[in-house]
Amino acid sequence: VFGRGDLSVEDWEEIEDTLLMADVGVEATDEIMEELRTQAKVLGTGNVEAIREVLRAKLLELVNPDMDRTLALEGADAPGVVLVVGVNGTGKTTTIGKLARILVAEGRSVLLGAADTFRAAAAEQLSTWGERVGVDVVRSDREGADPASVAYDAVEQGSARGVDVVVVDTAGRLQNKRDLMDELGKVKRVIEKKAPVTETLLVMDATTGQNGMSQARLFAEVVDITGIVLTKLDGSAKGGIVISVQRELGVPVKLVGLGEGADDLAPFDAAGFVDELLSSPASR
């Protein structure tokens, strides 16, 4: 039995390790640890389980189950427009395929826009997804076409056909590339000559470490992010960086990716996320 009102050094370290190993980050971890220590004193408890409960509650509060996580898909007298952005290889195109499937299942008509005109076979990949889920894709037959005009075409065709939602795929880009980020800003501006973008999703890979903060800040600067999609949560990574990302942007994680299949997209579940994060530390 340890002294009343405190845990052993090892117990505190184990809690700290759990947070750090989940990519929560040093700053957020320090803050959480400080609050836990205060709470331990207030409660006068040296009980690890009790403190773990406090930790769980604190994390849940940070993740904030009360945020509105629905997608904004209603255009005024135009289709809802979803713009999907993020760094290279996070799962944008795959997420669009899965999202289209869900929207169709909900009875909405959907059109996809292949505004990644850069990466090898990107438009083909989106087209394959379109076939899989039974949704048309607007693409350019020219490699290297202007992504903004492809995006515009998609939204224009969507309006003309009277579809409910147009989802626009964009090329992956690293947030420190000024020209590519400007290009993304232009894609959004050009779309909005036709119809407002109702939802801008930043797709983030759960394996991402502290660089996620830089991604969030710089993408939000050019396109005003309204939701986060956390992909590849089916792997061993916990995705703890999104706690700080949500706080920084004031925008919630709305969806999570749980695999490569068409049905592997789910609404974000705050309690489930926290439980996963606290479940057996990654390694020791």
Added chain:
Amino acid sequence: MFNTLSDRLSASFKRLRGKGVLTEHDVDETVSDIRRALLDADVALPVVRSFTKQVREKAYGAARSEALNPGQQVVKIVNDELIEILGGAERELNFATKGPTVMMLAGLQGAGKTTLAGKLGQWLRTEHDKRVLLVAADLQRPNAVTQLQVVGERAGVDVWAPEPGNGIGDPVEVARTGRDHAITNGYGVVIVDTAGRLGVDTEMMEQARAIREAIDPHEVLFVLDAMVGQDAVQTSVAFRDGVGFTGVVLSKLDGDARGGAALSVRGVTGAPVLFASTGEGLGDFERFHPDRMASRILDM
């Protein structure tokens, strides 16, 4: 007072540099700053632990020796220790002495394998004067085969793609026939692109091992995204144990990630980091430099 940890670290190093005599307290403070900086750079916690332990011991030694400029010594200790873990001397690729050199690429989804196949292909063709064959053994990801064909064409190398992919065809068989095709047709190098897979996906890891066994590669390159966080350890260990790799390629180093994963994968598996991938273009590819990586991680 200081904006960033790197500022703090620089300041703490500066303080040490100016010191004639170094106390153990100075060492502790600096080591604590280093720990923070490494965690901020996404170096994996177990690696941070063993690293700081070694630095602390050596620095205590320097403090006790009362040698001239102990502060300077600690700075040097940190830097040398980092470079040491990151790989010290660089090594060349293993080339076959007879028949084609066989390379296999493996890694998580989206790490940069297919792009790397093109980069390696172009580099081996132009710099090493090799006839290269890329093998499309990712039959899972939508249009991975098409992507490799486009990349191969850009790189000016041939592509072996007997199966359409998108779920059709056996990747182990494609890898095997690809290697056979290279042997029969006198190619110098065969590069086998594989599907992205998670370390926790035992079925897919078994498939990777089966591919490896079918082609008996001279190099298995593990492609790791430089933006990865603490998961680098688990994933590296899973690929080490599941497939086995001979070298690492760190991708997307053109970004602003500090790239602590380099230290993690190296520290945990001991496999050398051979190349850095630094962009989407086929020429954006270079030798990995441990010394540059050390300063990048420390942001100094």
